[in-house]
Amino acid sequence: MFVKTIAVTESEQCQTVHIDLGERSYPIVIAAGLIEQAATFAACPNAAQAVIVTNTTVQPLYAAQLKAALQSKYGQVHTVVLPDGEAHKDWVTLNLIFDGMLANGCDRKTVLFALGGGVIGDMTGFAAASYMRGVPFVQVPTTLLSQVDSSVGGKTAINHPLGKNMIGAFYQPQLVVCDVASLNTLPAREIAAGLGEIIKYGPIADMNFFTWLEEHVDALRQRDRGALMHAVQRSVEIKAWVVGQDEKEAGLRAILNFGHTFGHAIEAGMGYGNWLHGEGVAAGMVMAAHLSQRLGLVDVEFVQRLTRLIERAGLPTRGAVLDAADNAGAYLEHMRVDKKAEAGAIRFVLIDGPGKAVVRSAPDALVREVIDLCCSQGVGIQVAE
């Protein structure tokens, strides 16, 4: 299953990236003001019922608008409101979606709408993959991170106490609606976290985009709509190109996890939800860059340039200390249970010259050196609100 073509339609108002996965193809629509328009959802699957899944934070902001937009198409539009946060990305909360659907007699044609950030998208997607063995779903991501990260790849999951995203499915949406106007209500810390995931695409694939980000990072933090639309579009295009060559994450797709191996260790070690995903990725990218440099793959200047952009984006450039007695040991332990590990061997995504990623293992001693260099006691989240 390959992305045969990524057709991009550009207009001042709206950009569309077509993800071509054969019978599972879908469009990503990027514009301001999409959520409130019935026309946005005209091509969604027909059904008697639709279910909006959202959380307590997003519900008061956008659920009524989305419901109004859907009511001309669906006879009944239910809303399931989940508690907010990564800490609730578990079976108990997932089951609230199933409870709501069964209580309302939802059949296997019912369409789910994920309205919220990555946690809502991942959980709603897994619920859609599993309810009666699969119902259609639509992503309406309302955070910058989820607009660039959850739009492409078909990854859905919940967490397990022993590991993040351990239980899930590959399942594609029917449509992704990225309404950049919804980013106006996003806290500055979450805009920055989204930039962490966007910055990633430079070192692994496109240094021209990295240069554009250096020029537009301030505009992005100020929520310039044109800049946001371009950043989302370009990130989604690069991700689609990578995923299209490797839908089920056997090889190349692993490069999308640049910064994630160290980042997941920070997220898990600090307790899910204390560091935002994009913050863990940001500090993780700096650590992976240092590891790349020590292996002779990039020079010190590249590490400094990446670190500088991450800092300007308002993101942490240093990791947290997970264990004062043996910090590197704690990181290694978390990284060994990562899904990407194979038989206990940690696979790092490293930069093999700016704009190109490579997946490989590294000597424990070198990894320990980098962790010791890149972590500080008391490092938390240093984002100005």
Next chain:
Amino acid sequence: MFVKTIAVTESEQCQTVHIDLGERSYPIVIAAGLIEQAATFAACPNAAQAVIVTNTTVQPLYAAQLKAALQSKYGQVHTVVLPDGEAHKDWVTLNLIFDGMLANGCDRKTVLFALGGGVIGDMTGFAAASYMRGVPFVQVPTTLLSQVDSSVGGKTAINHPLGKNMIGAFYQPQLVVCDVASLNTLPAREIAAGLGEIIKYGPIADMNFFTWLEEHVDALRQRDRGALMHAVQRSVEIKAWVVGQDEKEAGLRAILNFGHTFGHAIEAGMGYGNWLHGEGVAAGMVMAAHLSQRLGLVDVEFVQRLTRLIERAGLPTRGAVLDAADNAGAYLEHMRVDKKAEAGAIRFVLIDGPGKAVVRSAPDALVREVIDLCCSQGVGIQVAE
């Protein structure tokens, strides 16, 4: 994804039905004594670890044999033992599989082996579909029902308090091993329940097979190996032919649910696990046959012939009373939340002349008549042990 060819290899010792689903193709091997042979599993995917998932009933009978057969191929073979029964087909029990896998550091190449009946197969399959978004799995069904029913179709699931098999995935095994010798330890009641699912294939697809069953029902109940191998093989072939034309259950596949709409109502109404699935299907087939007859699709003789074979198989021919005050109402209520219902309309699988099934709705009044005719107070399970 179609079954392009169903190649059947026959020898005195072993029969193989090849299920052709493109890159998800797999063989079903049918013979006596397969579990204990390492050669049976030679073509299974390579991995550092394998996990046998079984239950407290099957574990003492066959787990050690299977483990010994797998140990030449896998460095570590773990065993997860679940409580036995449909009542445990839930998230709490499913999570025991995830707990065991994560505690043992199982990676995304780990192979799961489902050793047991339909509940073990469905749960292990869903665990395999969901663990790290998908690991390979092998079915080793040890009941007659699961050998004919779980071998083909890729259906995996757990139950929800509001409905059976509501949460699951379509996910194909790498291999299915039907060891008819393992049926020697099966209680007579479960042999009969398996025959219920086997008898189904006559009315919906192959009246020659129905005649063969009339001639061999006693041999099957006496566990004649040759008869069992043929019954499993022919059932699997018919199911593969049907599923091959409709992998995701959009249309034709629904005919496999002959007897299941009424049967699920009995199972749910009596509490899961009190009636065996094949028992519910048996009484359900009689009810569906009566409904077919009242709609003018078959004659009374056909209904009597089907009822007689079901009786000779040691299966119930009458449904249980679910609610003394309004029994038909109770059945209708259960049938309306069935996955196969669409917007509350019940879709019945009826016999449109012997050997051919049709899926359609029926007037509530007629359905009520049939339920009143076919249910008796105090009907339980009438199988001689």
